[in-house]
Amino acid sequence: MASDLPAQTSKAVQHSQLEAIASANEKMGEAQVIEQAKEATEIEHTLSVMECVKSYPMAIFWSIMVSMCVVMEGYDVSLIGNFFAYPTFAKKYGNYYPDIDGGTYTLTAPWQSGIGNASGVGAFFGVMLNGWLVDWFGQKRTLLGSLIALTAFVFITFFAPNIGTLTAGEVLCGLPWGVFASAAPAYASEVLPLQLRIYLTSYTNMCFIIGQLIAAGVLKGLVNNPTEWGYKIPFAVQWVWPAFLIPILIFAPESPWHLVRKGRFDEAEHSLRRLQRKSAPINPKATLAAIIYTDNLEKELTVGTHYRDCFKGTELRRTEIACFIFAAQVLSGGNFAYNSTYFFKQIGLDSNTTYKLSVGGTGMALVGTLISWFALMPYFGRRTIYLWGMATMCTILMLIGILNVHTSKHSFGMTQAVLTLVWTFVFQLSVGQIGWGVPAEVGSTRLRQKTVCLARNAYYIVGVVANALEPYFMNPTQWNLKGYTGFVWGGTAFVMLVWGFFRLPETKGRSFDELDVLFAKKVSARKFKSTVVDAFDESETAEIVRNARE
Incomplete structure (x- = not known):
């Protein structure tokens, strides 16, 4: 009797899948639909990047448009961080200290922490809210509503008479920013073919850089x-993006994965047709069959759709990976070496030099992103890029700390400044890109949006702690560590390097159903790349379903 269990379980899986697929494809036989799902998956693995670009131009376009929402968060994060060293801002919202540099205006460390964390706190709740909003309304309506809300909240920051009101405005603006940051990579992973997934999910990171570059220029x-x-004026610039994006996103197609989860199969097929050319090598019906197959496989693996399900069974491991890889963007030293104008000021550089370096650093970040796309991602896996990048950044941070002994000489102060720019370049070659791509693909499809939300919130939580501590590290009225801060963040970067070696799996070239099987079989991170799986193999599917139910 026990020997019949795998076959019986497999039949139950197949029957459940066939019923769902058949309801969406009434004119086709069940066996033919399953065969199409398998064929669609196989073809998707064989397509090159250029073939995908030619076949799915509208999927690329809509993914880019959704990700453009993130430009505003990147802009504001850079804006607030750089405002600390901005003369007119410091005079309006800061206090006068006659004993510092012969008399100067500056914000106190508590207010620097408060306003620096404000949008992050708002974004934390915005991200959590997005996990529910997308389930109820879908990606499109959630994004449009958030853009409208942001338009209203910017008025508060623009007219803020004091730093308390400004901080409140930043908290409210953070709510829609949290929606954008968690919706964009999830949407990209759901509308794009396998070979384009990492490029357009990490494009969200480029949108951050574009926002930072605009902020630095302004x-x-x-x-x-x-x-x-x-x-x-820098605050007012934020009104440009909703005015530009709202009229465009009104016409965006809804995610076909969301529509399948809601049982709206005809709409899902229509959405798929809008995302690809008629000449695309994969028929939309076949793609729909593959989506339904994966969704039903996860149902058989008892994957739910609530936040609590992210912490059950094998989903806990997937959630851990997504959260840690996002948090690594902070723990690799981002609050110190990225947007480092305040650090430049503390080591004695003047305002003009500081802002020139800031613009140059953001430009290097943009170049680093492009090099990562064309020279690294096509040839190396996510795990390899992450580990080498984290090791390099750890070394740079330690070197900045060592050089702090000699900052009394301007040449060494400038060397430290240049090293932060090198760090920025390496960050965008590696962790800056991978941190957006992996969370969007590592979670199960039924929990993808919530996995991305939890991962982004891990980033915000760690970011709040880092934003609270960094002013104390750097502020001359507090600990005044200057370059020695490199030792602190170099240490956290080393911890993340060790974690990545043991826990980060290779997801490059894996379809969502393959990832389901690999995680269900509890394959170790270092064996992910070499393990061969077949999500359509009846015996293998039966085994992992049985293990999941046990």
């Missing part, structure tokens, strides 16, 4: 403006 142009418009 601040550089207004740094010598002695009036209140020197800091008001």
Whole structure:
């Protein structure tokens, strides 16, 4: 009797899948639909990047448009961090200290922590809310509603009469930013074929850089403006993006995976047709069959759709990976070496040099992203890129700390500044990209949105702690560590390097159903790349379903 269990379980899996698929493809035989799902998966593995680009231009376009929402969060994060060293902003919202540098205005460390964390706190709740909103309304309506809300919240920051009101406005603006940051990579992973997944999920990171580059340029142009418009205009620029994106995203197709989870198969097929050319090598019906097959496989693996399900069974491991890989963007030293204008000021560089270096650093980040796309991602796996990048950044941070002994000499201060730019370049070659791509693909499809939300919130939680500590590390009225701060973040980067070696699996080239099987079989991280699986193999499917139910 026990020997019949795998076959019986497999039949139950197949029957459940066939019923769902058949309801979406009434004119086709059940066996033919299953065969199409398998064929679609096999063809998707064989397509090259250029073939995918030619076959799915609209999927690329809509993914880019959704990710463009993230530009605003990247812009604001850079804006607030750089405002600490911005003369007119410090005079409006800071206090005067006659004993520092012969008399200067600056924000106290508590207020630096408070306003630096404000949007992150709002984004934390925005991310959690997004996990439910997408289930109820879908990606499209959630994004549109968030853009409208952001338009209203920017008024608070623009007209803020004091730092308390400004902080409250940043918290409210953080709510839609959290939605954008968690929705964009999830949407990209659901509308794109396998070979384009990492490029467009990590494109979200490029949108952050674009926002930072815009912020650096705006601040550089207004740094010598002695009036209140020197800091008001940068806030007002944030109104441009909703005005640009809302009219476009009204016409965006909904995620076919979301529609399948809701049982709206006809709409899912229509969405798939909008995302690809008629000449694409995979028929939309076949792609739909593959989506339904994967969704039903996960149902048989008892994968739920609630936040609590992210912490059950094999989903716990997938959630851990997504959370740690996102948190690594902070723990690799981002609060110190990225947006480092305040650090530049503390080591004695003037405002003009500081902002020139800031723009140059953001430009290097953009170049690093492009090099990662064309020279690293096509040839190396996510795990390899992460480990080498983290090791290099750890070394750079330690070197900055060592050089701090000699910062009394301007040449060494400038060397430290240049090393932060090198760190930025390496970050965008590696962890900056992988940190967005892996969370969007490592979670099961039924929990993808919530896995991304939890991962992004792990980033925000760690970021709140880092934002609270960093001003104390750097502020001359507090610990005043200057370059010695490199030792602190170099240590956390080393911890993340060790974690990655033992826990980060290789997901490059794996379809979602293959990842389901690999995680269900509890394959170790270092064996993910070499393990051969077949998600359509009846005996293998039966085995993992039985193990999941036990």
